[in-house]
Amino acid sequence: MKKIIKNPYLHFVLLGLILALVPTLAKMGLMKTSYLTTLGGTFIFAIAALGLNILLGYSGLISLGTAGFMGFAAYLSAYFTADLALPFELSIILAVVIPTLLGILVGLVSLKIEGIYLAIATLAVSEILKKTFEEFDFFTNGFSGKTAQYPTLLGTFELDRAGTYYFVVAILILVMLLTYNLMNGRLGRALNAMRGSEAASQAMGVNLLNHRLIAFALATMYAAIAGVLYVHFVKYSYPTIWSLNLSLNFLAMIVIGGLRSIYGTLLGAFIVFAVPDLLLKQVPFFSDLSYVLNGILIIVVIIFYPNGLVHMFTDLKRFIVKLVKGEK
Amino acid sequence: MKRSMKVLKRLKALQSSFSYEKTLDEVNILSTFIQVILRSLETGSIYALAALSIIIIFRTSNIVNFSQGAVAMFNTFVVTYLFNTMGINIWLAALGGIVSAILIGILIDLVVIRHTKKVHPEAKQIITLGMIMIVLGIAPLIFGVDPLRLPRLIEQGNLSILGADISYNGIFNILFGLLVMGGLFVILQKTKIGLAIRSTASNEHTAKLMGVPTKTVTMGAWAVAGVLGVISGVMTAPMTSVTLHIMDDVQLNALIAVVLGGFQTFYGPVVGAYIIGVGRNLLLYYGSSVWGGQILYILILVFLVFRPHGLFGKKIIKKV
Numbered sequence: 282m283k284k285i286i287k288n289p290y291l292h293f294v295l296l297g298l299i300l301a302l303v304p305t306l307a308k309m310g311l312m313k314t315s316y317l318t319t320l321g322g323t324f325i326f327a328i329a330a331l332g333l334n335i336l337l338g339y340s341g342l343i344s345l346g347t348a349g350f351m352g353f354a355a356y357l358s359a360y361f362t363a364d365l366a367l368p369f370e371l372s373i374i375l376a377v378v379i380p381t382l383l384g385i386l387v388g389l390v391s392l393k394i395e396g397i398y399l400a401i402a403t404l405a406v407s408e409i410l411k412k413t414f415e416e417f418d419f420f421t422n423g424f425s426g427k428t429a430q431y432p433t434l435l436g437t438f439e440l441d442r443a444g445t446y447y448f449v450v451a452i453l454i455l456v457m458l459l460t461y462n463l464m465n466g467r468l469g470r471a472l473n474a475m476r477g478s479e480a481a482s483q484a485m486g487v488n489l490l491n492h493r494l495i496a497f498a499l500a501t502m503y504a505a506i507a508g509v510l511y512v513h514f515v516k517y518s519y520p521t522i523w524s525l526n527l528s529l530n531f532l533a534m535i536v537i538g539g540l541r542s543i544y545g546t547l548l549g550a551f552i553v554f555a556v557p558d559l560l561l562k563q564v565p566f567f568s569d570l571s572y573v574l575n576g577i578l579i580i581v582v583i584i585f586y587p588n589g590l591v592h593m594f595t596d597l598k599r600f601i602v603k604l605v606k607g608e609k
Numbered sequence: 610m611k612r613s614m615k616v617l618k619r620l621k622a623l624q625s626s627f628s629y630e631k632t633l634d635e636v637n638i639l640s641t642f643i644q645v646i647l648r649s650l651e652t653g654s655i656y657a658l659a660a661l662s663i664i665i666i667f668r669t670s671n672i673v674n675f676s677q678g679a680v681a682m683f684n685t686f687v688v689t690y691l692f693n694t695m696g697i698n699i700w701l702a703a704l705g706g707i708v709s710a711i712l713i714g715i716l717i718d719l720v721v722i723r724h725t726k727k728v729h730p731e732a733k734q735i736i737t738l739g740m741i742m743i744v745l746g747i748a749p750l751i752f753g754v755d756p757l758r759l760p761r762l763i764e765q766g767n768l769s770i771l772g773a774d775i776s777y778n779g780i781f782n783i784l785f786g787l788l789v790m791g792g793l794f795v796i797l798q799k800t801k802i803g804l805a806i807r808s809t810a811s812n813e814h815t816a817k818l819m820g821v822p823t824k825t826v827t828m829g830a831w832a833v834a835g836v837l838g839v840i841s842g843v844m845t846a847p848m849t850s851v852t853l854h855i856m857d858d859v860q861l862n863a864l865i866a867v868v869l870g871g872f873q874t875f876y877g878p879v880v881g882a883y884i885i886g887v888g889r890n891l892l893l894y895y896g897s898s899v900w901g902g903q904i905l906y907i908l909i910l911v912f913l914v915f916r917p918h919g920l921f922g923k924k925i926i927k928k929v
């Protein structure tokens with residue numbers, strides 16, 4: 282029994298079921314329906330952030346190009362479904378594969394560069410992509426923005442907003458499971474070793490460039506998945522969305538939530554994207570200041586909780602245990 | 610930026626209308642070239658000031674300051690507010706902006722940066738991201754959301770050099786940028802303060818042991834960086850309108866300039882910034898008016914593959 286409860290896969294599925302309750306709660310009137318959009322958006326951003334967490338947390342590389350790749354996938358998917366009328370399944374595969382290939386190409390060129398140099402090199406790539414979104418009218422509709430529809434699964438099931446929300450949650454849980462497996466397998470061990478000492482891991486037979494490339498490709502793939510989901514959930518895409526600020530927000534999410542933590546990434550995404558919308562805007566005086574408060578929150582968390590908020594729960598538990606024992 | 614593009618376009622039209630007369634054409638090619646170079650030097654000095662501001666922070670606090678542009682934007686708004694709403698003379702308003710830049714720089718250091726000694730290096734950059742959010746949130750509350758106008762420091766007057774026109778303000782920007790940077794480099798290399806900054810930059814711990822007041826040095830660096838930021842902001846403002854995103858483009862090019870020049874020296878990023886300023890305008894004018902900037906980024910990426918640490922950077926050899 283204990284084994285089943287401790288099973289990590291079960292935790293992910295359970296989390297998925299809880300998250301899937303939100304539309305029902307909204308229907309019952311316990312929650313505003315607008316929360317659905319905010320939460321769905323948060324989960325989509327969490328997927329892209331998970332990819333970045335693999336890259337930064339495990340292999341120690343910073344990318345500021347997440348937004349560019351995400352946008353690229355979003356436009357591709359919108360173009361395939363709306364203009365070429367391809368089935369949703371085919372377009373999602375194409376829209377994920379093409380940016381990933383581009384990511385591998387960029388990775389091959391730029392992974393010889395290290396640290397902050399890589400960050401700004403990927404930023405340059407992202408800016409080039411953003412310019413492409415602005416200029417290629419036939420493909421992206423330029424500044425006026427591209428619209429897309431809710432996905433139609435298997436050609437028959439037309440999803441509405443709640444349906445797409447379920448779809449997003451399902452993909453999120455799948456991505457979390459995939460990440461968990463990858464990071465506890467050979468790849469995760471190799472990346473961990475690389476982070477500890479590049480020379481030592483090389484001596485143990487880990488090919489540095491290969492593993493960095495895999496991590497970079499995974500990050501791009503996750504960003505692409507997030508991009509596709511975004512354009513079909515929010516239903517529009519402007520070039521200005523895919524800017525440096527979004528890439529920086531992804532960084533903020535994983536640092537606040539906790540590096541190398543899957544749940545932490547989700548928590549970080551929730552704090553960066555959902556908290557200003559759901560909580561701070563409800564309080565009258567704070568509504569104008571929500572952005573400011575979020576900034577302050579980020580700084581405070583980093584200074585006082587540098588390992589990420591996800592460790593707060595274990596620390597809290599330890600503290601309570603200590604308190605209880607101390608009283609005895 | 611937009612304004613310089615417009616001028617370039619007009620020049621192009623002018624050039625094509627003269628193209629049937631060969632002698633005029635030749636003169637025109639030369640004068641256009643000079644015109645493009647002068648424009649580039651002007652944008653180059655804006656980028657260089659911003660890049661210098663980023664590298665000063667990086668060398669003394671080990672932070673890549675993403676909030677440089679946002680803070681510069683805020684201080685530019687202060688100048689605009691002083692000029693438009695309070696009706697103060699533009700030069701005095703600029704001076705007010707510099708004072709506010711110094712105060713904000715000191716404030717950032719005292720309130721935030723001083724407490725981040727134990728923070729993970731990557732997390733430090735995220736702190737500057739938090740500062741962007743704070744600045745972007747506060748600025749519209751104080752200054753409103755409408756785009757504002759800030760005139761040039763020197764309102765009118767054009768100088769003609771071999772048929773190429775440049776405003777006095779443009780010349781002032783080029784010269785003043787060079788002057789400020791030259792002054793800073795003299796201070797860095799020749800004075801005791803400069804020695805303190807350089808020793809803090811090379812090894813903060815040792816510098817502290819040798820009696821260098823590293824805390825004051827870092828605080829000064831944030832103040833100076835703020836001042837450089839507001840100067841570049843005031844130079845940028847007349848070319849466009851003062852909005853929340855006025856410095857985004859400058860910030861991006863400055864960051865890329867720092868990478869191009871390398872993080873190890875103070876002068877590298879400045880050289881990188883001028884290369885970007887000139888290269889970008891040349892590509893925009895003689896290459897593609899839409900894709901020029903992007904082509905330049907690709908060229909820089911290719912360059913980085915061969916020299917991963919930038920023009921003047923050295924590879925730091927790690928011992929196992």
